[in-house]
Amino acid sequence: MGTVVLAALVPARGAAFQLVDGLAVTAIALLFLLHGLRLPRAAVLQGLGHWRLHLVILGVTFLAFPVFVVLLQMLMPGFVAQPLWAGMLFLAALPSTVQSSIAFTSMARGNVAGAVVAAAASNLLGIVLTPFIVMLLSEATGASVSLAGVGRIALLLLAPFVLGQILRRWLADWVEKTRRITSFTDRATIILAVYVAFSEATNEGLWQVLPVSDILRLAMLSVLLLALVMLTSGGIGRMLGFSREDRIAIVFCGSKKSLATGIPMAKLLFAGSMVGPVVLPLMIFHQIQLVICAWLAQRWARR
Template identity: 40%
Template sequence: MLARLAILFDPLVRLLLLAILLATIVPVTGEGRAVARTASDAAIFVLFLLNGLRLPRSAVVGALRNLRFLLPLVLFVFGWMGLVGFSAAELAKVELPASIVLGFMFLGVLPSTVQSATAYTSIAGGNVANSVIAAAALNLLGVFLTAPLLAVMSGSVMADLDIDTLQRIGLILLLPFAIGQMLQGRFGKAVSDNRHLISWADRIAIALAVYVSFSGAVEQDVWRLLSPPLWGLLLTLIGLMMAQAFFGAWWLSALLRLPDHDRIAFLFGGAQKSIAMGAPLAAILFPPETAGLVLLPVLIYHLLQMIVSAPLAARFSRSG
Protein backbone atom coordinates (compact mmCIF):
# COMPACT_ATOMS: atom_id res chain seq x y z
CA MET A 1 0.00 0.00 0.00
CA LEU A 2 2.80 2.44 0.88
CA ALA A 3 4.62 1.58 -2.34
CA ARG A 4 1.48 2.31 -4.32
CA LEU A 5 1.05 5.66 -2.59
CA ALA A 6 4.67 6.49 -3.40
CA ILE A 7 3.92 5.84 -7.08
CA LEU A 8 0.77 7.95 -6.96
CA PHE A 9 2.38 10.94 -5.29
CA ASP A 10 5.67 11.09 -7.14
CA PRO A 11 7.88 14.21 -6.95
CA LEU A 12 6.37 15.79 -10.07
CA VAL A 13 2.84 15.45 -8.70
CA ARG A 14 3.92 17.06 -5.43
CA LEU A 15 5.65 19.90 -7.28
CA LEU A 16 2.58 20.50 -9.45
CA LEU A 17 0.34 20.67 -6.39
CA LEU A 18 2.83 23.04 -4.75
CA ALA A 19 2.89 25.24 -7.88
CA ILE A 20 -0.92 25.43 -7.89
CA LEU A 21 -0.96 26.24 -4.16
CA LEU A 22 1.68 28.98 -4.53
CA ALA A 23 -0.11 30.45 -7.54
CA THR A 24 -3.31 30.53 -5.48
CA ILE A 25 -1.70 32.20 -2.46
CA VAL A 26 0.99 34.33 -4.15
CA PRO A 27 0.15 34.68 -7.85
CA VAL A 28 2.65 36.51 -10.02
CA THR A 29 0.99 39.61 -11.49
CA GLY A 30 1.77 42.98 -13.02
CA GLU A 31 5.40 43.69 -13.87
CA GLY A 32 6.48 40.55 -12.06
CA ARG A 33 4.65 38.45 -14.63
CA ALA A 34 7.02 39.51 -17.43
CA VAL A 35 10.02 38.59 -15.27
CA ALA A 36 8.46 35.27 -14.27
CA ARG A 37 7.59 34.45 -17.87
CA THR A 38 11.15 35.15 -18.95
CA ALA A 39 12.42 32.84 -16.18
CA SER A 40 9.89 30.20 -17.28
CA ASP A 41 11.01 30.48 -20.92
CA ALA A 42 14.64 30.06 -19.81
CA ALA A 43 13.72 26.98 -17.76
CA ILE A 44 11.81 25.50 -20.72
CA PHE A 45 14.85 26.14 -22.95
CA VAL A 46 17.03 24.22 -20.49
CA LEU A 47 14.41 21.44 -20.26
CA PHE A 48 14.48 20.81 -24.03
CA LEU A 49 18.25 21.20 -24.14
CA LEU A 50 18.53 18.40 -21.58
CA ASN A 51 16.04 16.31 -23.56
CA GLY A 52 18.24 16.69 -26.60
CA LEU A 53 21.35 15.74 -24.65
CA ARG A 54 19.94 12.57 -23.12
CA LEU A 55 17.80 11.19 -25.95
CA PRO A 56 20.10 8.97 -28.03
CA ARG A 57 19.91 9.64 -31.76
CA SER A 58 19.64 5.88 -32.20
CA ALA A 59 16.35 6.00 -30.24
CA VAL A 60 14.99 8.71 -32.53
CA VAL A 61 15.98 6.72 -35.62
CA GLY A 62 14.66 3.49 -34.10
CA ALA A 63 11.35 5.17 -33.27
CA LEU A 64 10.82 6.15 -36.88
CA ARG A 65 11.55 2.60 -38.06
CA ASN A 66 9.15 0.81 -35.72
CA LEU A 67 6.12 1.64 -37.87
CA ARG A 68 3.88 -1.33 -37.01
CA PHE A 69 3.75 -0.20 -33.41
CA LEU A 70 4.38 3.52 -33.82
CA LEU A 71 2.09 4.57 -36.69
CA PRO A 72 -1.17 3.35 -35.08
CA LEU A 73 -0.05 4.91 -31.78
CA VAL A 74 0.57 8.30 -33.47
CA LEU A 75 -2.86 8.16 -35.14
CA PHE A 76 -4.48 7.26 -31.82
CA VAL A 77 -2.69 9.93 -29.75
CA PHE A 78 -3.08 12.84 -32.16
CA GLY A 79 -6.03 11.70 -34.28
CA TRP A 80 -8.50 9.76 -32.16
CA MET A 81 -7.75 11.60 -28.92
CA GLY A 82 -7.88 14.89 -30.82
CA LEU A 83 -11.45 14.02 -31.87
CA VAL A 84 -12.27 12.99 -28.30
CA GLY A 85 -10.94 16.33 -27.04
CA PHE A 86 -12.97 18.19 -29.67
CA SER A 87 -16.11 16.29 -28.67
CA ALA A 88 -15.54 17.07 -24.99
CA ALA A 89 -15.06 20.74 -25.91
CA GLU A 90 -18.37 20.74 -27.79
CA LEU A 91 -20.13 19.42 -24.67
CA ALA A 92 -18.24 21.83 -22.42
CA LYS A 93 -18.89 25.03 -24.38
CA VAL A 94 -22.52 25.20 -23.28
CA GLU A 95 -21.54 25.87 -19.64
CA LEU A 96 -17.77 26.29 -19.23
CA PRO A 97 -15.59 29.35 -20.05
CA ALA A 98 -14.08 29.50 -23.54
CA SER A 99 -10.49 29.13 -22.27
CA ILE A 100 -11.34 25.85 -20.51
CA VAL A 101 -13.21 24.66 -23.60
CA LEU A 102 -10.01 25.33 -25.56
CA GLY A 103 -8.16 23.37 -22.89
CA PHE A 104 -10.08 20.18 -23.77
CA MET A 105 -8.94 20.47 -27.39
CA PHE A 106 -5.39 21.21 -26.23
CA LEU A 107 -5.46 18.14 -23.98
CA GLY A 108 -6.67 15.97 -26.86
CA VAL A 109 -3.72 16.76 -29.15
CA LEU A 110 -0.92 16.58 -26.58
CA PRO A 111 1.63 13.75 -26.90
CA SER A 112 2.15 11.00 -24.35
CA THR A 113 4.24 11.26 -21.21
CA VAL A 114 7.83 10.04 -21.32
CA GLN A 115 8.94 9.06 -17.83
CA SER A 116 5.66 7.85 -16.30
CA ALA A 117 4.48 5.91 -19.37
CA THR A 118 7.81 4.10 -19.43
CA ALA A 119 7.80 3.56 -15.66
CA TYR A 120 4.29 2.07 -15.62
CA THR A 121 5.09 -0.08 -18.66
CA SER A 122 8.10 -1.45 -16.76
CA ILE A 123 6.06 -2.11 -13.59
CA ALA A 124 3.37 -3.86 -15.62
CA GLY A 125 5.87 -6.10 -17.42
CA GLY A 126 5.41 -4.46 -20.82
CA ASN A 127 7.86 -3.77 -23.63
CA VAL A 128 9.99 -0.98 -22.15
CA ALA A 129 12.07 -0.54 -25.32
CA ASN A 130 8.96 0.15 -27.39
CA SER A 131 7.67 2.47 -24.68
CA VAL A 132 10.86 4.55 -24.65
CA ILE A 133 11.03 4.73 -28.44
CA ALA A 134 7.34 5.62 -28.80
CA ALA A 135 7.52 8.31 -26.10
CA ALA A 136 10.53 9.88 -27.80
CA ALA A 137 8.82 9.92 -31.19
CA LEU A 138 5.47 11.18 -29.88
CA ASN A 139 7.03 14.09 -27.99
CA LEU A 140 9.21 15.03 -30.96
CA LEU A 141 6.14 14.97 -33.22
CA GLY A 142 4.18 16.90 -30.60
CA VAL A 143 6.42 19.92 -31.06
CA PHE A 144 5.35 20.02 -34.72
CA LEU A 145 1.77 18.69 -34.55
CA THR A 146 0.08 19.90 -31.35
CA ALA A 147 -0.11 23.62 -32.15
CA PRO A 148 -1.29 23.26 -35.80
CA LEU A 149 -3.89 20.61 -34.86
CA LEU A 150 -5.17 22.87 -32.07
CA ALA A 151 -5.38 25.82 -34.47
CA VAL A 152 -7.40 23.74 -36.96
CA MET A 153 -9.82 22.42 -34.33
CA SER A 154 -10.33 25.65 -32.44
CA GLY A 155 -11.03 27.85 -35.46
CA SER A 156 -12.07 31.32 -34.34
CA VAL A 157 -11.61 30.48 -30.64
CA MET A 158 -7.85 30.59 -31.00
CA ALA A 159 -6.00 33.04 -33.19
CA ASP A 160 -4.11 31.53 -36.12
CA LEU A 161 -0.50 30.65 -35.48
CA ASP A 162 1.43 33.81 -36.23
CA ILE A 163 5.12 34.31 -36.98
CA ASP A 164 5.89 35.34 -33.39
CA THR A 165 4.37 32.13 -32.00
CA LEU A 166 6.21 29.96 -34.51
CA GLN A 167 9.46 31.75 -33.66
CA ARG A 168 8.89 31.13 -29.93
CA ILE A 169 8.29 27.42 -30.61
CA GLY A 170 11.44 27.29 -32.72
CA LEU A 171 13.64 29.24 -30.31
CA ILE A 172 12.43 27.76 -27.02
CA LEU A 173 11.63 24.14 -28.00
CA LEU A 174 13.29 23.12 -31.27
CA LEU A 175 16.56 25.05 -31.07
CA PRO A 176 17.64 23.77 -27.63
CA PHE A 177 16.67 20.20 -28.58
CA ALA A 178 18.76 20.45 -31.75
CA ILE A 179 21.69 21.91 -29.79
CA GLY A 180 21.40 19.07 -27.28
CA GLN A 181 21.49 16.50 -30.08
CA MET A 182 24.60 18.12 -31.59
CA LEU A 183 26.40 18.26 -28.23
CA GLN A 184 25.34 14.79 -27.16
CA GLY A 185 28.71 13.22 -27.92
CA ARG A 186 30.47 15.73 -25.63
CA PHE A 187 28.00 16.13 -22.75
CA GLY A 188 25.61 13.18 -23.09
CA LYS A 189 27.55 11.00 -20.63
CA ALA A 190 27.60 13.74 -17.99
CA VAL A 191 23.81 14.03 -18.27
CA SER A 192 23.41 10.24 -18.00
CA ASP A 193 25.69 10.13 -14.96
CA ASN A 194 23.62 12.78 -13.16
CA ARG A 195 20.12 11.56 -13.92
CA HIS A 196 18.80 12.36 -10.45
CA LEU A 197 19.83 16.03 -10.65
CA ILE A 198 18.65 16.30 -14.26
CA SER A 199 15.23 14.84 -13.42
CA TRP A 200 14.82 17.49 -10.72
CA ALA A 201 15.76 20.20 -13.24
CA ASP A 202 13.00 18.83 -15.50
CA ARG A 203 10.42 18.87 -12.73
CA ILE A 204 11.30 22.38 -11.58
CA ALA A 205 11.05 23.72 -15.15
CA ILE A 206 7.61 22.15 -15.57
CA ALA A 207 6.43 23.36 -12.15
CA LEU A 208 7.63 26.91 -12.92
CA ALA A 209 5.68 26.93 -16.20
CA VAL A 210 2.59 25.71 -14.33
CA TYR A 211 3.06 28.36 -11.62
CA VAL A 212 3.26 31.21 -14.13
CA SER A 213 0.32 29.89 -16.16
CA PHE A 214 -1.89 29.14 -13.17
CA SER A 215 -1.19 32.57 -11.69
CA GLY A 216 -3.10 33.95 -14.67
CA ALA A 217 -5.99 31.60 -13.90
CA VAL A 218 -6.01 32.76 -10.28
CA GLU A 219 -6.06 36.37 -11.47
CA GLN A 220 -9.15 35.42 -13.49
CA ASP A 221 -10.59 34.13 -10.18
CA VAL A 222 -10.70 30.48 -11.30
CA TRP A 223 -11.78 29.19 -7.88
CA ARG A 224 -14.90 31.38 -7.98
CA LEU A 225 -15.34 31.30 -11.74
CA LEU A 226 -16.51 27.68 -11.54
CA SER A 227 -19.41 26.76 -9.29
CA PRO A 228 -19.54 23.24 -7.75
CA PRO A 229 -21.81 21.97 -10.58
CA LEU A 230 -19.36 23.32 -13.18
CA TRP A 231 -16.43 21.66 -11.38
CA GLY A 232 -18.50 18.47 -11.51
CA LEU A 233 -19.03 18.91 -15.26
CA LEU A 234 -15.31 19.56 -15.78
CA LEU A 235 -14.30 16.43 -13.86
CA THR A 236 -16.95 14.32 -15.61
CA LEU A 237 -15.77 15.32 -19.08
CA ILE A 238 -12.14 14.66 -18.15
CA GLY A 239 -13.17 11.27 -16.75
CA LEU A 240 -14.95 10.44 -20.02
CA MET A 241 -11.86 11.44 -22.00
CA MET A 242 -9.71 9.24 -19.80
CA ALA A 243 -12.08 6.29 -20.24
CA GLN A 244 -11.94 6.74 -24.02
CA ALA A 245 -8.14 6.91 -23.83
CA PHE A 246 -7.53 3.79 -21.73
CA PHE A 247 -10.25 1.56 -23.17
CA GLY A 248 -9.60 2.82 -26.71
CA ALA A 249 -5.85 2.18 -26.55
CA TRP A 250 -6.38 -1.31 -25.11
CA TRP A 251 -9.04 -2.18 -27.71
CA LEU A 252 -6.96 -0.90 -30.63
CA SER A 253 -3.89 -2.82 -29.48
CA ALA A 254 -6.03 -5.99 -29.49
CA LEU A 255 -7.37 -5.17 -32.94
CA LEU A 256 -3.78 -4.82 -34.15
CA ARG A 257 -3.01 -8.26 -32.64
CA LEU A 258 -0.02 -6.96 -30.77
CA PRO A 259 1.62 -9.30 -28.24
CA ASP A 260 0.69 -8.69 -24.61
CA HIS A 261 3.91 -6.88 -23.67
CA ASP A 262 3.46 -4.53 -26.65
CA ARG A 263 -0.22 -3.97 -25.76
CA ILE A 264 0.84 -2.77 -22.31
CA ALA A 265 3.33 -0.30 -23.85
CA PHE A 266 0.63 0.84 -26.30
CA LEU A 267 -1.86 1.32 -23.46
CA PHE A 268 0.28 3.61 -21.32
CA GLY A 269 1.80 5.38 -24.34
CA GLY A 270 -1.62 6.03 -25.86
CA ALA A 271 -3.72 6.90 -22.82
CA GLN A 272 -1.42 9.23 -20.90
CA LYS A 273 -0.96 12.92 -21.71
CA SER A 274 2.19 14.92 -21.09
CA ILE A 275 2.22 17.85 -18.68
CA ALA A 276 5.93 18.12 -19.55
CA MET A 277 4.90 19.15 -23.06
CA GLY A 278 1.59 20.74 -22.11
CA ALA A 279 2.90 23.32 -19.64
CA PRO A 280 5.73 24.66 -21.87
CA LEU A 281 3.50 24.77 -24.95
CA ALA A 282 0.70 26.53 -23.07
CA ALA A 283 3.21 29.12 -21.83
CA ILE A 284 4.31 29.74 -25.42
CA LEU A 285 0.97 29.58 -27.24
CA PHE A 286 -1.24 31.57 -24.87
CA PRO A 287 -0.95 34.82 -22.89
CA PRO A 288 -0.52 34.28 -19.12
CA GLU A 289 -4.07 35.37 -18.30
CA THR A 290 -5.40 32.62 -20.63
CA ALA A 291 -2.78 29.87 -20.28
CA GLY A 292 -3.78 28.84 -16.75
CA LEU A 293 -7.41 28.17 -17.66
CA VAL A 294 -6.39 26.35 -20.85
CA LEU A 295 -4.00 24.21 -18.81
CA LEU A 296 -6.61 23.31 -16.17
CA PRO A 297 -7.99 20.19 -17.96
CA VAL A 298 -4.40 19.04 -18.63
CA LEU A 299 -3.43 19.39 -14.96
CA ILE A 300 -6.49 17.48 -13.75
CA TYR A 301 -6.02 14.76 -16.39
CA HIS A 302 -2.36 14.36 -15.44
CA LEU A 303 -3.15 13.91 -11.75
CA LEU A 304 -5.99 11.47 -12.46
CA GLN A 305 -3.97 9.40 -14.94
CA MET A 306 -1.43 8.75 -12.18
CA ILE A 307 -4.22 7.51 -9.90
CA VAL A 308 -5.54 5.20 -12.64
CA SER A 309 -2.19 3.99 -13.97
CA ALA A 310 -0.59 2.91 -10.67
CA PRO A 311 -3.11 0.20 -9.67
CA LEU A 312 -3.53 -0.81 -13.33
CA ALA A 313 0.20 -1.42 -13.71
CA ALA A 314 0.25 -3.33 -10.40
CA ARG A 315 -2.62 -5.53 -11.62
CA PHE A 316 -0.80 -6.34 -14.87
CA SER A 317 2.30 -7.15 -12.83
CA ARG A 318 0.41 -9.62 -10.64
CA SER A 319 -1.28 -11.32 -13.61
CA GLY A 320 1.93 -11.50 -15.69
Protein backbone atom coordinates in the same frame (compact mmCIF):
# COMPACT_ATOMS: atom_id res chain seq x y z
CA MET B 1 -1.48 21.69 -7.07
CA GLY B 2 0.35 23.42 -4.23
CA THR B 3 1.78 25.88 -6.74
CA VAL B 4 -1.73 26.69 -8.02
CA VAL B 5 -2.84 27.45 -4.46
CA LEU B 6 0.24 29.65 -3.92
CA ALA B 7 -0.44 31.58 -7.13
CA ALA B 8 -4.08 32.06 -6.09
CA LEU B 9 -3.09 33.44 -2.66
CA VAL B 10 0.16 35.28 -3.52
CA PRO B 11 0.23 35.97 -7.29
CA ALA B 12 3.21 37.72 -8.87
CA ARG B 13 2.37 41.25 -10.03
CA GLY B 14 4.15 44.12 -11.77
CA ALA B 15 7.96 43.89 -11.81
CA ALA B 16 7.90 40.61 -9.86
CA PHE B 17 5.71 39.06 -12.56
CA GLN B 18 8.05 40.23 -15.32
CA LEU B 19 10.97 38.67 -13.44
CA VAL B 20 9.40 35.22 -12.90
CA ASP B 21 7.96 35.26 -16.43
CA GLY B 22 11.44 35.80 -17.87
CA LEU B 23 12.84 33.06 -15.63
CA ALA B 24 10.12 30.67 -16.79
CA VAL B 25 10.88 31.27 -20.48
CA THR B 26 14.62 30.75 -19.87
CA ALA B 27 13.92 27.57 -17.88
CA ILE B 28 11.73 26.21 -20.70
CA ALA B 29 14.55 26.63 -23.24
CA LEU B 30 16.99 24.97 -20.80
CA LEU B 31 14.55 22.09 -20.22
CA PHE B 32 14.42 21.21 -23.92
CA LEU B 33 18.17 21.61 -24.28
CA LEU B 34 18.53 18.95 -21.56
CA HIS B 35 15.93 16.74 -23.30
CA GLY B 36 18.09 16.90 -26.43
CA LEU B 37 21.19 15.99 -24.44
CA ARG B 38 19.50 13.03 -22.72
CA LEU B 39 17.85 11.30 -25.70
CA PRO B 40 20.22 8.72 -27.25
CA ARG B 41 19.83 8.63 -31.02
CA ALA B 42 21.04 5.04 -31.27
CA ALA B 43 18.20 3.75 -29.06
CA VAL B 44 15.61 5.56 -31.15
CA LEU B 45 17.01 4.29 -34.47
CA GLN B 46 17.24 0.74 -33.12
CA GLY B 47 13.57 0.62 -32.15
CA LEU B 48 12.09 2.23 -35.23
CA GLY B 49 11.76 -1.16 -36.94
CA HIS B 50 8.48 -1.90 -35.15
CA TRP B 51 6.74 0.76 -37.24
CA ARG B 52 3.20 -0.68 -36.96
CA LEU B 53 3.28 -0.33 -33.18
CA HIS B 54 4.52 3.26 -33.35
CA LEU B 55 1.96 4.28 -35.97
CA VAL B 56 -0.90 2.97 -33.81
CA ILE B 57 0.39 4.78 -30.70
CA LEU B 58 0.89 8.04 -32.61
CA GLY B 59 -2.57 7.65 -34.17
CA VAL B 60 -4.20 7.29 -30.75
CA THR B 61 -2.16 10.18 -29.29
CA PHE B 62 -2.60 12.76 -32.05
CA LEU B 63 -5.80 11.65 -33.83
CA ALA B 64 -8.14 9.68 -31.55
CA PHE B 65 -7.70 12.09 -28.61
CA PRO B 66 -8.71 15.26 -30.56
CA VAL B 67 -11.62 13.43 -32.24
CA PHE B 68 -12.99 12.30 -28.86
CA VAL B 69 -12.69 15.81 -27.36
CA VAL B 70 -14.46 17.41 -30.34
CA LEU B 71 -17.25 14.81 -30.13
CA LEU B 72 -17.62 15.36 -26.38
CA GLN B 73 -17.84 19.10 -26.88
CA MET B 74 -20.51 18.64 -29.57
CA LEU B 75 -22.52 16.34 -27.27
CA MET B 76 -22.03 18.41 -24.09
CA PRO B 77 -21.30 22.01 -25.20
CA GLY B 78 -22.19 23.64 -21.89
CA PHE B 79 -20.76 21.01 -19.57
CA VAL B 80 -17.76 23.25 -18.75
CA ALA B 81 -16.86 26.86 -19.62
CA GLN B 82 -15.52 27.59 -23.11
CA PRO B 83 -11.90 28.32 -22.03
CA LEU B 84 -11.84 24.92 -20.32
CA TRP B 85 -12.95 23.25 -23.56
CA ALA B 86 -9.99 25.01 -25.20
CA GLY B 87 -7.84 23.43 -22.51
CA MET B 88 -9.34 20.00 -23.22
CA LEU B 89 -8.49 20.35 -26.92
CA PHE B 90 -4.97 21.47 -26.07
CA LEU B 91 -4.66 18.44 -23.78
CA ALA B 92 -5.82 16.17 -26.62
CA ALA B 93 -3.18 17.56 -29.00
CA LEU B 94 -0.23 16.98 -26.64
CA PRO B 95 2.38 14.19 -26.98
CA SER B 96 2.62 11.24 -24.61
CA THR B 97 4.61 11.21 -21.39
CA VAL B 98 8.03 9.53 -21.40
CA GLN B 99 8.86 8.38 -17.86
CA SER B 100 5.42 7.19 -16.73
CA SER B 101 4.57 5.51 -20.07
CA ILE B 102 7.76 3.45 -19.86
CA ALA B 103 7.38 2.79 -16.13
CA PHE B 104 3.79 1.51 -16.39
CA THR B 105 4.59 -0.59 -19.49
CA SER B 106 7.48 -2.18 -17.60
CA MET B 107 5.35 -2.74 -14.47
CA ALA B 108 2.66 -4.50 -16.53
CA ARG B 109 5.32 -6.61 -18.34
CA GLY B 110 4.73 -5.06 -21.73
CA ASN B 111 7.04 -4.17 -24.63
CA VAL B 112 9.39 -1.74 -22.86
CA ALA B 113 11.70 -1.18 -25.86
CA GLY B 114 8.69 -0.27 -27.99
CA ALA B 115 7.41 2.07 -25.28
CA VAL B 116 10.76 3.88 -25.08
CA VAL B 117 10.84 4.56 -28.82
CA ALA B 118 7.13 5.43 -29.05
CA ALA B 119 7.30 7.91 -26.17
CA ALA B 120 10.42 9.55 -27.58
CA ALA B 121 8.92 9.78 -31.09
CA SER B 122 5.69 11.20 -29.66
CA ASN B 123 7.55 13.99 -27.88
CA LEU B 124 9.68 14.84 -30.91
CA LEU B 125 6.68 14.98 -33.25
CA GLY B 126 4.62 16.83 -30.65
CA ILE B 127 6.85 19.90 -30.90
CA VAL B 128 5.63 20.25 -34.50
CA LEU B 129 2.20 18.56 -34.46
CA THR B 130 0.67 19.95 -31.24
CA PRO B 131 0.59 23.65 -32.24
CA PHE B 132 -0.82 22.85 -35.69
CA ILE B 133 -3.53 20.54 -34.33
CA VAL B 134 -4.57 23.26 -31.89
CA MET B 135 -4.53 25.88 -34.66
CA LEU B 136 -6.65 23.72 -36.97
CA LEU B 137 -9.36 23.28 -34.34
CA SER B 138 -9.05 26.62 -32.52
CA GLU B 139 -12.19 28.05 -34.11
CA ALA B 140 -14.26 25.19 -32.70
CA THR B 141 -13.03 25.87 -29.17
CA GLY B 142 -12.66 29.64 -29.09
CA ALA B 143 -8.92 29.39 -28.37
CA SER B 144 -6.66 32.06 -29.77
CA VAL B 145 -3.53 30.58 -31.30
CA SER B 146 -1.36 32.47 -33.79
CA LEU B 147 1.54 31.65 -36.07
CA ALA B 148 3.68 33.78 -33.77
CA GLY B 149 3.04 31.20 -31.03
CA VAL B 150 4.17 28.42 -33.36
CA GLY B 151 7.30 30.43 -34.10
CA ARG B 152 8.04 30.71 -30.38
CA ILE B 153 7.66 26.94 -30.09
CA ALA B 154 10.31 26.48 -32.79
CA LEU B 155 12.62 29.04 -31.19
CA LEU B 156 12.33 28.00 -27.54
CA LEU B 157 11.61 24.26 -27.80
CA LEU B 158 12.81 22.83 -31.12
CA ALA B 159 16.03 24.87 -31.49
CA PRO B 160 17.33 24.03 -27.96
CA PHE B 161 16.42 20.36 -28.50
CA VAL B 162 18.38 20.22 -31.76
CA LEU B 163 21.30 22.01 -30.09
CA GLY B 164 21.18 19.43 -27.29
CA GLN B 165 21.38 16.60 -29.82
CA ILE B 166 24.42 18.27 -31.42
CA LEU B 167 26.14 18.81 -28.05
CA ARG B 168 25.33 15.26 -26.92
CA ARG B 169 28.55 14.06 -28.57
CA TRP B 170 30.56 15.92 -25.93
CA LEU B 171 28.17 16.21 -22.98
CA ALA B 172 26.29 12.87 -22.90
CA ASP B 173 28.47 11.42 -20.12
CA TRP B 174 28.07 14.55 -18.00
CA VAL B 175 24.27 14.42 -18.36
CA GLU B 176 24.20 10.76 -17.27
CA LYS B 177 26.29 11.56 -14.18
CA THR B 178 24.10 14.53 -13.18
CA ARG B 179 20.62 13.00 -13.60
CA ARG B 180 19.53 14.32 -10.19
CA ILE B 181 20.31 17.88 -11.27
CA THR B 182 18.55 17.50 -14.61
CA SER B 183 15.55 15.87 -12.92
CA PHE B 184 15.35 18.86 -10.55
CA THR B 185 15.42 21.16 -13.60
CA ASP B 186 12.40 19.33 -15.06
CA ARG B 187 10.34 19.78 -11.89
CA ALA B 188 11.49 23.35 -11.24
CA THR B 189 10.53 24.40 -14.78
CA ILE B 190 7.03 22.95 -14.42
CA ILE B 191 6.52 24.60 -11.02
CA LEU B 192 7.76 27.96 -12.29
CA ALA B 193 5.62 27.83 -15.44
CA VAL B 194 2.53 26.82 -13.41
CA TYR B 195 3.12 29.69 -10.95
CA VAL B 196 3.45 32.24 -13.78
CA ALA B 197 0.37 30.92 -15.62
CA PHE B 198 -1.89 30.94 -12.56
CA SER B 199 -0.52 34.24 -11.24
CA GLU B 200 -1.68 35.86 -14.46
CA ALA B 201 -4.98 33.96 -14.32
CA THR B 202 -5.53 35.11 -10.71
CA ASN B 203 -4.76 38.71 -11.68
CA GLU B 204 -7.37 38.38 -14.45
CA GLY B 205 -9.98 37.09 -11.96
CA LEU B 206 -10.05 33.38 -12.88
CA TRP B 207 -11.15 32.19 -9.44
CA GLN B 208 -14.03 34.67 -9.35
CA VAL B 209 -15.53 33.25 -12.56
CA LEU B 210 -14.57 29.55 -12.21
CA PRO B 211 -16.90 27.71 -9.81
CA VAL B 212 -15.88 24.55 -7.94
CA SER B 213 -18.52 22.66 -9.92
CA ASP B 214 -16.51 23.26 -13.12
CA ILE B 215 -13.44 21.67 -11.55
CA LEU B 216 -15.49 18.62 -10.53
CA ARG B 217 -16.93 18.42 -14.04
CA LEU B 218 -13.42 18.61 -15.48
CA ALA B 219 -12.45 15.61 -13.35
CA MET B 220 -15.50 13.67 -14.62
CA LEU B 221 -14.69 14.66 -18.20
CA SER B 222 -11.08 13.53 -17.74
CA VAL B 223 -12.14 10.09 -16.46
CA LEU B 224 -14.55 9.69 -19.39
CA LEU B 225 -11.93 10.77 -21.95
CA LEU B 226 -9.28 8.47 -20.48
CA ALA B 227 -11.71 5.52 -20.49
CA LEU B 228 -12.65 6.14 -24.14
CA VAL B 229 -9.01 6.33 -25.24
CA MET B 230 -7.88 3.28 -23.27
CA LEU B 231 -10.76 1.14 -24.52
CA THR B 232 -10.15 2.31 -28.10
CA SER B 233 -6.39 1.71 -27.99
CA GLY B 234 -6.85 -1.74 -26.46
CA GLY B 235 -9.51 -2.62 -29.06
CA ILE B 236 -7.31 -1.48 -31.96
CA GLY B 237 -4.42 -3.54 -30.60
CA ARG B 238 -6.57 -6.70 -30.53
CA MET B 239 -8.14 -6.00 -33.93
CA LEU B 240 -4.72 -5.64 -35.59
CA GLY B 241 -3.38 -8.79 -33.95
CA PHE B 242 -0.70 -7.28 -31.72
CA SER B 243 0.84 -9.41 -28.98
CA ARG B 244 -0.15 -8.88 -25.34
CA GLU B 245 3.15 -7.05 -24.69
CA ASP B 246 2.57 -4.68 -27.62
CA ARG B 247 -1.05 -4.04 -26.57
CA ILE B 248 0.15 -3.01 -23.11
CA ALA B 249 2.56 -0.50 -24.70
CA ILE B 250 -0.21 0.85 -26.94
CA VAL B 251 -2.59 1.41 -24.03
CA PHE B 252 -0.07 3.08 -21.72
CA CYS B 253 1.78 5.17 -24.33
CA GLY B 254 -1.33 6.14 -26.28
CA SER B 255 -3.42 7.22 -23.28
CA LYS B 256 -0.87 9.53 -21.59
CA LYS B 257 -0.45 13.28 -21.96
CA SER B 258 2.73 15.07 -20.96
CA LEU B 259 2.59 17.76 -18.27
CA ALA B 260 6.31 18.50 -18.72
CA THR B 261 5.80 19.33 -22.41
CA GLY B 262 2.27 20.74 -22.14
CA ILE B 263 2.79 23.57 -19.67
CA PRO B 264 5.76 25.15 -21.50
CA MET B 265 3.87 24.83 -24.80
CA ALA B 266 0.73 26.45 -23.38
CA LYS B 267 2.77 29.40 -22.14
CA LEU B 268 4.21 29.92 -25.63
CA LEU B 269 1.03 29.27 -27.63
CA PHE B 270 -1.73 31.10 -25.75
CA ALA B 271 -2.33 34.66 -24.64
CA GLY B 272 -1.35 35.30 -21.00
CA SER B 273 -4.85 35.39 -19.53
CA MET B 274 -5.76 32.14 -21.33
CA VAL B 275 -2.87 30.03 -20.02
CA GLY B 276 -4.36 29.28 -16.58
CA PRO B 277 -7.72 27.94 -17.82
CA VAL B 278 -5.98 26.06 -20.64
CA VAL B 279 -3.52 24.14 -18.44
CA LEU B 280 -6.03 23.38 -15.65
CA PRO B 281 -7.62 20.44 -17.58
CA LEU B 282 -4.12 19.08 -18.29
CA MET B 283 -3.15 19.20 -14.60
CA ILE B 284 -6.33 17.39 -13.55
CA PHE B 285 -6.08 14.80 -16.34
CA HIS B 286 -2.42 14.17 -15.51
CA GLN B 287 -3.21 13.26 -11.89
CA ILE B 288 -6.11 11.01 -12.91
CA GLN B 289 -4.08 9.19 -15.58
CA LEU B 290 -1.33 8.39 -13.06
CA VAL B 291 -3.75 6.95 -10.50
CA ILE B 292 -5.78 4.85 -12.96
CA CYS B 293 -2.79 3.61 -14.97
CA ALA B 294 -0.86 2.65 -11.80
CA TRP B 295 -3.81 0.52 -10.66
CA LEU B 296 -4.20 -1.03 -14.12
CA ALA B 297 -0.47 -1.78 -14.48
CA GLN B 298 -0.43 -3.59 -11.12
CA ARG B 299 -3.52 -5.57 -12.08
CA TRP B 300 -2.03 -6.65 -15.41
CA ALA B 301 1.28 -7.53 -13.73
CA ARG B 302 -0.54 -9.96 -11.41
CA ARG B 303 -2.11 -11.66 -14.42
